[in-house]
Amino acid sequence: xxxxxxxxxxxxxxxxxxxxxxxxxxxxxxxxxxxxxxxxxxxxxxxxxxxxxxxxxxxxxxxxxxxxxxxxxxxxxxxxxxxxxxxxxxxxxxxxxxxxxxxxxxxxxxxxxxxxxxxxxxxxxxxxxxxxxxxxxxxxxxxxxxxxxxxxxxxxxxxxxxxxxxxxxxxxxxxxxxxxxxxxxxxxxxxxxxxxxxxxx
Numbered sequence: 001x002x003x004x005x006x007x008x009x010x011x012x013x014x015x016x017x018x019x020x021x022x023x024x025x026x027x028x029x030x031x032x033x034x035x036x037x038x039x040x041x042x043x044x045x046x047x048x049x050x051x052x053x054x055x056x057x058x059x060x061x062x063x064x065x066x067x068x069x070x071x072x073x074x075x076x077x078x079x080x081x082x083x084x085x086x087x088x089x090x091x092x093x094x095x096x097x098x099x100x101x102x103x104x105x106x107x108x109x110x111x112x113x114x115x116x117x118x119x120x121x122x123x124x125x126x127x128x129x130x131x132x133x134x135x136x137x138x139x140x141x142x143x144x145x146x147x148x149x150x151x152x153x154x155x156x157x158x159x160x161x162x163x164x165x166x167x168x169x170x171x172x173x174x175x176x177x178x179x180x181x182x183x184x185x186x187x188x189x190x191x192x193x194x195x196x197x198x199x200x201x
Contacts, residue, residue: 001147001188001189001190001191001196002144002145002146002147002148002149002150002188002189002191003046003144003149003150003186003187003188003189004140004144004149004150004151004152004186004187004189005043005046005048005149005150005151005152005184005185005186005187006152006153006154006159006162006163006179006184006185006187007039007062007063007066007151007152007153007154007182007183007184007185008153008154008155008156008159008179008180008181008182008183009028009032009036009056009058009059009061009062009153009154009155009181009182010028010029010031010032010033010034010035010036010039010058010062010065010181010182011028011029011031011032011035011181011182012026012027012028012029012032012058013026013027013028013029014026014093015029015032015181016029016031017095018095018096018097019093019094019095019096020088020091020092020093020094020096020099020119021085021088021092022085022086022087022088022089022091022092022122023056023084023085023087023088023092024092024093025056025057025058026057026058027057027058027061028057028058028061028062032058032062032181032182033061033065035062035181035182035183036061036062036065036066036069036182037065037069038182039062039066039182039183039184039201040065040066040067040068040069040070041069042184042201043066043069043070043184043201044069044070046070046149046151047072047149048067048070048072048075048149048150048151049075049076049143049148049149049150050075050076050077050078050143050148050150050151051063051067051075051076051077051078051150051151051152051153052077052078052079052080052083052139052140052150052151052152052153052154053077053078053079053080053083053152053153053154054079054080054081054083054084054085054153054154054155054158055079055080055081055083055084056084056085056155059083059153059154059155060079060153062153062182063077063151063153066151066153067151078139080135080139081131082131082132082134082135083132083135083152083154083155083158084154084155084158085154085155085156085157085158086122086123086124086125086127086128086155086157086158087122087123088119088122088123089118089119089120089121089122089123090119090120090121090122091111091119091120091122092122096108096112109175113125113174113175113176113177113178114171114175115164115171115174115175116171125157125160125161125164125174128157128158128160128161129161129164129165132158132161132162133161133162133165136162136165140152141193144189144193145191145193156178156179156181159179159185160174160177160179163177163179163185164177166187166195166198167195167198180200183200183201184200184201185198185199185200185201186198186199186200186201
């Protein structure tokens with residue numbers, strides 16, 4: 001059996017300001033750093049063999065803090081653009097509430113949560129999955145297949161794409177899927193990569 005822990009980065013500056021962040025490289029807030037420390041505390045007892053993260057500082061810093069808390073800073077870490085947040089295109093930097101007033105709440109919910117509707121100039125969840133899932137199969141799964149314990153720190157939508165795949169969610173089900181910041185999600189996987197058990201800590 002393999003074990004994989006997924007963590008969405010702690011609160012970022014633009015999370016706090018209710019902005020669409022996407023690929024803009026904004027830092028964690030003090031609250032986000034605290035969320036990362038708390039995630040590390042919840043993971044005491046885990047011994048990770050390797051870790052994966054995006055190339056954006058809010059995910060990298062969350063991973064660093066978690067590993068510092070655990071005293072496991074020497075493990076191999078791979079950073080990949082494939083794990084970045086959805087690219088939100090023309091919406092990046094805009095306030096979500098103001099955008100909802102302009103375009104309507106239903107339209108903004110579709111852009112944020114649906115599977116295949118792209119925001120203007122940006123990626124849909126389907127587009128995000130098209131880079132996240134090949135990376136998972138090529139880089140992360142081979143580690144899990146050898147029985148290793150793997151930590152993945154990424155973003156709301158890159159993790160939604162992975163959870164949709166693992167849990168075999170429909171397009172309708174993924175519409176309601178929201179992954180909270182800084183809360184470890186633990187998967188026990190069988191030898192074929194199917195989830196045996198999942199839980200938030």
